[in-house]
Amino acid sequence: MGLLIIADREFSSRLFVGTGKFASNEVMKKAIEASGTQMVTVALRRVDINNENDNMLAAIDRTKYQLLPNTSGARNADEAVRLSRLARAASGIAWVKLEVTPDPYYLLPDGEETLKAAEILVKDGFVVLPYINADPILAKKLQDVGCATVMPLASPIGSNQGMKTKASIEIIIEQATVPVVVDAGLGAPSHAAEAMEMGADAVLVNTAIAAADDPAQMALAFKLATEAGRIAYETGLAPQSQAASASSPLTGFLR
Amino acid sequence: MSAVLKINGTEKTFDDGLPSNVSELLTTLEIDAATVVAEIDGRIIERKDFEKTALNQAQSIELIRFVGGG
Known part of the structure; x- marks a missing residue:
């Protein structure tokens, strides 16, 4: 398998893992290990000043796993830029999974605000990985303003519905000059394999792993599926x- | 003399006066400084600057940390 290069970093794993919804830090840690991932997403939230705060970062070995802070909760470009800058101050790295989701029901991204925020963040020195609807025109615009990847959704976040936007993602992959990471909605290892066979450069999975009965085993299944899909793509179906x-x-029949 | 800060959207009163800087505030609140980033009136304060950043009456402070997310 060829290496995945995003900005100036090389990844041998093409599976990125989200850290939300795990039953405990211990369960998360084991799943991250089993997935073979080299990049995990995290979110930023207010500290609870009245109760003890769980330090989930303690469970992530940052020498093995790069953090990719997201801007979840941002409803517009301004909020996403603010969250990105806070994340940079907190993590010390200027990578961000840019997401702007004003609608709480479907959590679909606002392309216009995402583009606006991406332009500001790229100029500010960020490596921007924008989460978008599977819109090839928007993907191209984000690429043109200097985003390091595009991350089209397969189906709504956490829905586990798989590759509902397949036809549009195919166009995005065909046109992209930056890596295409299929993010959101991949509910089964076969969905990840499908995305990779099509030529996606990587996939990002959270709910399907975290909500499984045995997250570490499911993480392993996604690892194998992601690798299988990539090898198939590189080989050519x-x-x-x-x-x-x-x-x-069709000869030599026993008739 | 008591003093007030707005922390994460809620007013908090300090009966013995304001903590003198961000580090002291975190100690008072029993929050591990290594895990948070602060924002005071919209200005981001990096961890290395916690000790030298003084606090003033009625400032709005956000204390933020990483949590699990996708």
Whole structure:
């Protein structure tokens, strides 16, 4: 498998893992390890000043896993830029998964505000990985303003519905000059494999792993599926045809 | 003399006066400084500047940390 390069960093794993919804830090830690990932997403929230705060970062070995802070909760460009800058101050790295989701029901991203925020953040020195609807025109605009990847959604966040936007993601992959990371909605390892076989450069999975009965085993399943899909893509799938083509010889029948 | 800060959207009164800087505020609140970033009246304060950043009456302070997220 070829290496994935985003900005100035090389990744041998093409599976990024989200850290939300895990039952405990211990369960999360084991799942991250089993996934073989090299990049994990995290969110920023207010400290609870009246109760003890769980330090989830303690469970993430930052020498092995790069943090990718997200801007979840941002409803517009200004909020996303503010969150990005806070994340940079908190993490010491200027990478951000840019997401602007004003609608709390479907959590679909606002492309216009995402583009606005991306322009500001790229100028400010950030490596910007924007989460977007599977819109090829928007993907191209984000690429043109200097985003390091584009991250189209397969289906709504946490819905586990798989590659509902497949046709549009195919166009994005065909046109992209930056890595395409399929993010959100991948609910089964087969969905991840499907995205990778199409030529996606990586996938980002959270809910499907965190909400599984055994997150570490499911993380392993996603790792294998992501690798299988990538190897198949790099190898090239054999052509499809309408008619059957016998796999066994058509001569020497015992008739 | 008691003093007030707005912390994460809620007013908090300090009966013995304001903590003198961000580090002291975190100690008072029993929050591990290594895990948070602060914003005072919209200005981001990096961890290395916690000790030298003084606090003033009625400032609005956000204390933020990383949590699990996708």
